Amino acid sequence: MSSEPDSPEIAERINTVRVEDEMEQSYIDYAMSVIAGRALPDVRDGLKPVHRRILYAMHEAGVSSGSSHRKSSSIVGETMGDYHPHGDSAIYDTLVRMAQDFSMRYPLVDGQGNFGSVDGDPAAAMRYTESRMSPIAEELLADIEMDTVDFEPNYDDRLQEPSVLPAAFPNLLVNGSSGIAVGMSTNVPPHNLREVVDATIHLIDNPDCSIPDLMEYVKGPDFPTAGNIVGRSDIREAYTTGRGRLTVRAEYEIEEYERGQRIVITELPFQQNKSKLVENIADDVNEDKLEGIRNLRDESDRDGIRVVVELKRGANADVVENKLLDSHLERTFGVINLALVDGQPKVLTLKELLKHYVDHRKEVVRRRSQYELEEKRERAHILEGRLKALDNAEDVVETIRNAEDRDAARAALRETFEFSEEQAAHIVRMQLGSLTSMEATEIKEEYEDVTARIERLETILEEESELLDVIKDELRDIKEEYGDERRTSIVEDMGTVSHEDLIPEEDVAVVLSEQDYIKRVPIDTFSPQHRGGKGVIGTNLKEGDRVSTVFTASTHDYLLCFTNQGQVYRLKVYEVPEMSRTARGTSAVNILDLDEGEDITAVVTADDLDFEANDEYLTMATQDGYVKRTEVGEFENIRSTGIRATRLEHGDALVDVEVTDGDQDVVLSTVQGMAIRFDEDDVRPMGRSARGVRGVKLEGGDQVAGIAAAAETDDRDLFTVTEFGYGKRTPLSEYRPQSRNGKGLKDIKTGQRNGRVSTVHTVESDDHFVAMSEGGQIMRAPVDEVSEVGRNTKGVKVMELDENDRLAAVDTFSEIETADEDESEGESETAE
Structure with a gap:
């Protein structure tokens, strides 16, 4: 059969559209269908369609809190067949959650049987469990037959279902809600009924109140599993913006x-x-x-x-x-706090959530009052007819007796006594027993009650203040009936106790060997000795291993560790395992990511640095005599694998780093005993990738041993120590400033007895030093044990070394004053 004659008509019915436009509109339609029809709750009753339909199906089936339990499969079947054709598993899962006291703050379903557990155990199959509405759920449906809410056709137009429930309490806040829609999600936490009711009443009385005012009543979410909410600022943010993250x-x-x-x-x-x-x-x-x-x-x-x-x-x-x-x-x-407002998704503050609920209840109470008023007016009209009939009882009876039938009787009553159609019909149906004097008294009393109720309803409808009083009274009744104490506590955010907080602050020596064994030992482990002592065993080295670095720090220090290869790493001292002085240490691979042959040559305490200031520098010196200054801000973010601190030429190595403030002098010391002092401004600030400039002119294979910083009027000493354990203190004032890249002055005599210079430090007389040999011997002594002498002298023995041993490193420190010491001093002063 040919379709050619119909071709023009078919063509007229075809619309040409762009594929992307059709896809976009279809996706938007689908998304809004999911948002409004499945995933998001209505701000008025706090329910998604599936929750609302389950409760309404139970209501229609008479499965109330006062009835016997009904098989859950029956409830699921009626809900799916009449209102929610989306599969029984989705409906049953929702029913189960509404019955779980660990999921719902105020469960809406009273379940009997296995409804799951807090261990994640699933509920029993629906054929084994039984359900009915909980008493508080009935408050959501109260007065639904009184034209309080709009109804709409169900999915197949056979029945009507409510588009929203009357909701006698703010269920969205009280029980919360969660769901994932297309491109958005909601997660409203549950709250305490008493607090929410009090806040709602406060809002009704004070429409211009602020969110902090409401938070005087709503302290925060109240979870069914109790627990604690940490801090109030996050709660305030969630209530103020509608979004937040609570701990x-x-x-x-x-x-x-x-x-x-x-x-x-x-x-x-x-x-x-x-x-x-x-x-x-x-x-x-x-x-x-x-x-x-x-x-x-x-x-x-x-x-x-x-x-x-x-x-x-x-x-x-x-x-x-x-x-x-x-x-x-x-x-x-x-x-x-995402919910549907007039069918559109909106993120709501605490005040907006309560305001939308109050607006909903005003509409419910207004419609309910109007419905009841009409009923009462109709009843009053009937009662007026009955009272009139009682006043004319004999004539009314005679009129009815003389009529041929009921229709004639109604007509005669209307004509003779001026009854309305409704009144005449009611009187014709009356029994003679209702004409007794007792019945007459009851009718008069009922009429008085009905007229009083009519006056009250008219007042409620005419004056909003009266309507609001009704809402408040009903909320108070629900609060008294179902309210309970708060379960979730709100604790102040004192901050979690970090591992660092639990470690006492004390001076320690950190020891690192060439084979990358590391440990920390409390300085108090080593009793102060006189200079020239041999010390004690400071570490148990493996055969062939040597100590490469020792430095002192506080357990709470955050350090920048510079290596001979020009890299810098971060180190939190408390992360280094504390061990005994004779222990070998642990592998440093998980603490410092050092390459083979890479040794720490300088350590700077980062806690003392201001990374945002532009007047602090890390001044570095290399063994070939190059010096560089870099602003400390460039070292604020250091990766776990370290970052470059300076560029080195082949064969050069970074030997020392000092913190300077832009107004100091720099003192470079060489291994052959020379020292040069010059203004740090002679070295312009450079980036981390720069090499630097010449700081000292080296001769005869000389190399830089260390760097120190000195102020113009500095009264400290330069502490110089050699590899064979000799050293001296010389006032910094004896090192006159020169120009950069000069030969410098003779600092200490080197040679067969002293060996080469190992390190230099600026010290005060009450400082201590820790010296450690390559073989693992360590000693601690006061700095003032080392004689203060002039330049170009040999110095005195600082540490006794074995014949084949050498000094590995020396560090100086000022002792930490502990809290106990401060307290004891305070007590002494008080006693005095």
Whole structure:
């Protein structure tokens, strides 16, 4: 059969559109369908369509809180068949969640059977569980038959379903909501009913109130699993902007028991799987990520959660607690107060959420009052007819008796007594027993009650203040009926206790060997000796290994470590394992990413640097006599693998680094005992990739040994130490300034006794020094044990070395005054 005659008509029905335009519009239509029809709650009742349809299906089926439980499969079937044709599993999953007291702050379904657990166990199949509405859920549907909300056709136009529920309480805030739509998501946390009701009433009384005013009532989210919210600033941000990130922490306590200490967890962050938590902690313990735990068990029962973490003897409970918080006991709850307002998604503040709810309740109460008023007016009209009939009872009865039928009786009553059609019809249906005097009294009393109610309803509809009073009274009733105490505590954000905070601040010596063994040892381990002593064993070296570096620092210092290859690394001193003085140390590979042959030659404490200032410099010296100044700001961000500090020519090496302020002099010392002092302004500031300029003219194979900084009126000494353990102190004033790239002056006599210069430092008389030999001997002594002499002298013995040993490094330090010492001094002053 040919279709040619119809071809023009078919062509007229074809529209030409661009593919991208059609795809865009179709996707937008789909997205809005998902947003409005599935994923986002309505701001008025706080429900998504599937929640609303389940509750309405239960309401229509009479499965109320006062009825017997009904098989969940029956409820799911009726919901799917009449209102929500999206599959039974989606409906049952929603029903299950509404019954879980660990998911909903105020469950809307009263479940009987296995509805899952906080361990992530799934609910039993719907054929095994039974459900009914909880009492508070009925408050969401209260007065729905009184034309309080709009209805719309269901999916097949057979039935009508509500587009929103009357919602006698702000369910969106009280129970929260979560969901993922197309291109957006919502995550409204649950709240305490009493707090939300109080805030709503305050908003009704004070429409111009601020969000901080409302927060006087709504302290923060109140999760069904309790726990703690850390800090109030994040809550304020979430309420003010509609978005925020809350830190939710488990509730726990540290207990003493017969075998030591244990951490007992009794409350979990919202939506945290308890069994998964225990499993993850166990995994970290087995993988040595979490130390100090000897046993872990779950003692939870029907009375509540109890997870016990037993600690090893000697374990620091604060450290274990902190690591548990970092990895397991704290979670972030991302607040996104996204809801549908007039069918459109909108992110809402706390005040906006409550305001939209109040507007909804005003509409509900207004429509309910209008509906009831019409009913009461109709009833009053009937009662007026009955009272009139009682006043003329004999005549009314006679008129009805004389009529041929009911229609004639109604007509006669209307004509004779001027009854309305409704009144006449009612009187004809009346029984004679209703004409008794007792019935007459009851009718008069009912009429008085009805007219009083009509006056009240008219007042509510005419005066908004009266309508708002009704809303407030109903909210107070719900608060008294269903309100409970807050479960989630809000704790101040004191900051988590870091590992650093748990380590006492003390001076330590950090020892690094050529084969990259590293350790730290408290300085107090080494008692001060007189100069010239041999010291004690400072480390147990492997055969063929030698000490390459020793430096002093505080355990809380953050250091910049410069190497001979011109790289700089970050080091937090407390990350270096503390060991005994005779221990070899641990491999430095996980602490400092040094290459083969790379040694630390200079250390600077970064805590003392102002990275944003432009008047501080790191002044570097290389063994070939080059000097460079670079602003400290260029060293603020250092990768774990280090960054370049200076460019070196082949064969050159970085030997020392000093912090200068732009107004100081620089003193360079060479291995052959020469020293030159010049103004640091002679060296212009350069970038990290620059090589620098000549600082000293070297002769006869000489090399730079170290660098020191000196002020114009500096009363400190230059402390020079040689490789064979000899040294001296000379006032800085004896080193007259010269021009850069000169030969300098004779500082110390080198030769067969002294050997070459090892290092130089500027010192004060009350400083201490630590000297360590390549063979691992270490000694500590006061600086004033070393004689103060002039330039061009041999100095005195600083440390006794074995025949084949050499001095590896020397560092100086001022002792830290501990808190105990400060307190004792204060007590002494008070006593005096």
